[in-house]
Amino acid sequence: MDGQGLVRLMAHFVNNCTLGGYICRPPVLTFYPDGSQCLFGLAVNSRRGGSKDEGGSTTFVNITAQGKLGEYVQKYLPVGSAIIVEGYLRQRRWTNADRLPRTALHIIARQIHSLTFGSAKEAAKRNVRRPAGEEEEPPDAVEDPS
DSSP: OOHHHHHHHHHHHTTOEEEEEEEEEEEEEEEETTEEEEEEEEEEEEOSSSOGGGOOEEEEEEEEEEHHHHHHHHHHOOTTOEEEEEEEEEEEEEEOTTSOEEEEEEEEEEEEEEOOTTHHHHHHHHHOOOOTTOOOOOOSEEEOOO
Protein backbone atom coordinates (compact mmCIF):
# COMPACT_ATOMS: atom_id res chain seq x y z
CA MET A 1 0.00 0.00 0.00
CA ASP A 2 1.37 3.41 -0.93
CA GLY A 3 1.43 6.45 1.35
CA GLN A 4 -1.76 7.98 -0.10
CA GLY A 5 -3.65 4.72 0.33
CA LEU A 6 -2.59 4.51 3.96
CA VAL A 7 -3.68 8.11 4.61
CA ARG A 8 -7.10 7.42 3.05
CA LEU A 9 -7.46 4.24 5.09
CA MET A 10 -6.53 6.04 8.32
CA ALA A 11 -8.93 8.90 7.55
CA HIS A 12 -11.74 6.39 7.18
CA PHE A 13 -11.14 4.79 10.58
CA VAL A 14 -9.90 7.69 12.66
CA ASN A 15 -13.28 8.63 14.14
CA ASN A 16 -14.25 5.28 15.66
CA CYS A 17 -14.42 4.61 19.37
CA THR A 18 -15.48 1.77 21.64
CA LEU A 19 -16.23 2.39 25.31
CA GLY A 20 -17.37 0.06 28.05
CA GLY A 21 -19.01 1.25 31.24
CA TYR A 22 -22.21 1.68 33.20
CA ILE A 23 -25.21 3.83 32.36
CA CYS A 24 -25.03 6.59 34.97
CA ARG A 25 -27.74 9.01 33.82
CA PRO A 26 -31.27 7.86 32.89
CA PRO A 27 -31.84 7.54 29.14
CA VAL A 28 -34.10 10.36 27.86
CA LEU A 29 -35.86 9.62 24.57
CA THR A 30 -36.98 12.61 22.48
CA PHE A 31 -39.03 12.47 19.29
CA TYR A 32 -38.47 14.91 16.42
CA PRO A 33 -40.21 15.24 13.04
CA ASP A 34 -37.29 13.46 11.33
CA GLY A 35 -36.77 10.71 13.96
CA SER A 36 -35.91 10.12 17.58
CA GLN A 37 -32.82 10.25 19.74
CA CYS A 38 -31.93 9.08 23.22
CA LEU A 39 -29.41 10.89 25.41
CA PHE A 40 -27.79 9.20 28.41
CA GLY A 41 -24.57 9.18 30.40
CA LEU A 42 -21.91 6.49 30.52
CA ALA A 43 -19.43 6.12 33.40
CA VAL A 44 -16.15 4.64 32.15
CA ASN A 45 -13.69 3.45 34.80
CA SER A 46 -9.97 3.36 34.21
CA ARG A 47 -7.82 1.49 36.66
CA ARG A 48 -4.09 1.28 36.74
CA GLY A 49 -2.87 -2.17 37.59
CA GLY A 50 -4.97 -5.20 38.34
CA SER A 51 -6.35 -4.33 41.76
CA LYS A 52 -9.43 -2.30 42.65
CA ASP A 53 -7.40 -0.62 45.40
CA GLU A 54 -4.81 0.86 43.05
CA GLY A 55 -6.84 3.95 42.21
CA GLY A 56 -7.89 5.09 38.80
CA SER A 57 -10.51 7.52 37.69
CA THR A 58 -13.99 7.66 36.23
CA THR A 59 -14.80 9.55 33.05
CA PHE A 60 -18.40 10.54 32.37
CA VAL A 61 -19.30 10.53 28.68
CA ASN A 62 -22.46 11.81 26.98
CA ILE A 63 -23.92 9.29 24.53
CA THR A 64 -26.51 9.87 21.79
CA ALA A 65 -28.36 6.90 20.28
CA GLN A 66 -30.69 7.61 17.37
CA GLY A 67 -33.78 5.89 16.00
CA LYS A 68 -34.47 2.28 16.99
CA LEU A 69 -31.17 2.11 18.83
CA GLY A 70 -32.26 4.96 21.12
CA GLU A 71 -35.65 3.35 21.67
CA TYR A 72 -33.89 0.10 22.67
CA VAL A 73 -31.71 1.93 25.20
CA GLN A 74 -34.65 3.78 26.76
CA LYS A 75 -36.80 0.64 26.92
CA TYR A 76 -34.34 -2.02 28.08
CA LEU A 77 -31.29 -0.40 29.70
CA PRO A 78 -31.86 1.28 33.08
CA VAL A 79 -29.25 3.15 35.11
CA GLY A 80 -26.55 0.74 36.27
CA SER A 81 -26.61 -1.42 33.12
CA ALA A 82 -23.17 -2.49 31.93
CA ILE A 83 -22.80 -1.82 28.20
CA ILE A 84 -20.29 -1.47 25.38
CA VAL A 85 -20.90 1.44 22.99
CA GLU A 86 -19.41 1.48 19.50
CA GLY A 87 -19.66 4.82 17.71
CA TYR A 88 -17.90 8.00 16.74
CA LEU A 89 -17.05 11.35 18.30
CA ARG A 90 -18.99 14.50 17.47
CA GLN A 91 -18.23 18.00 18.72
CA ARG A 92 -21.04 20.40 19.55
CA ARG A 93 -20.37 24.14 19.52
CA TRP A 94 -22.54 26.95 20.84
CA THR A 95 -22.42 30.35 22.47
CA ASN A 96 -23.64 30.62 26.05
CA ALA A 97 -25.72 33.41 27.60
CA ASP A 98 -22.54 35.42 28.29
CA ARG A 99 -21.63 35.15 24.60
CA LEU A 100 -18.69 32.89 25.33
CA PRO A 101 -17.98 30.05 22.88
CA ARG A 102 -18.52 26.58 24.36
CA THR A 103 -17.80 23.10 23.06
CA ALA A 104 -18.67 19.59 24.15
CA LEU A 105 -17.72 16.16 22.86
CA HIS A 106 -20.18 13.29 22.82
CA ILE A 107 -20.41 9.86 21.25
CA ILE A 108 -22.92 9.06 18.52
CA ALA A 109 -23.65 5.35 19.04
CA ARG A 110 -23.67 3.00 16.08
CA GLN A 111 -24.08 -0.17 18.13
CA ILE A 112 -24.70 -0.96 21.80
CA HIS A 113 -24.09 -4.31 23.50
CA SER A 114 -25.67 -5.11 26.85
CA LEU A 115 -23.33 -6.83 29.30
CA THR A 116 -25.88 -7.07 32.11
CA PHE A 117 -27.76 -10.12 30.93
CA GLY A 118 -30.03 -10.99 33.83
CA SER A 119 -30.74 -8.19 36.25
CA ALA A 120 -31.00 -5.19 33.90
CA LYS A 121 -33.27 -7.05 31.49
CA GLU A 122 -35.48 -8.20 34.32
CA ALA A 123 -35.58 -4.67 35.70
CA ALA A 124 -36.41 -3.34 32.24
CA LYS A 125 -39.21 -5.87 31.87
CA ARG A 126 -40.71 -4.65 35.14
CA ASN A 127 -40.44 -1.00 34.05
CA VAL A 128 -41.84 -1.35 30.52
CA ARG A 129 -45.58 -0.98 30.14
CA ARG A 130 -47.09 -3.18 27.45
CA PRO A 131 -50.53 -4.70 26.81
CA ALA A 132 -51.45 -7.75 28.86
CA GLY A 133 -50.35 -11.01 27.31
CA GLU A 134 -47.65 -9.41 25.16
CA GLU A 135 -44.27 -10.85 26.07
CA GLU A 136 -41.16 -9.48 24.46
CA GLU A 137 -37.59 -10.61 25.07
CA PRO A 138 -35.09 -7.76 24.77
CA PRO A 139 -32.22 -8.34 22.36
CA ASP A 140 -28.60 -8.44 23.57
CA ALA A 141 -27.39 -5.92 20.98
CA VAL A 142 -28.98 -3.51 18.57
CA GLU A 143 -27.30 -1.84 15.64
CA ASP A 144 -28.22 1.56 14.24
CA PRO A 145 -29.87 0.80 10.86
CA SER A 146 -28.46 3.95 9.19
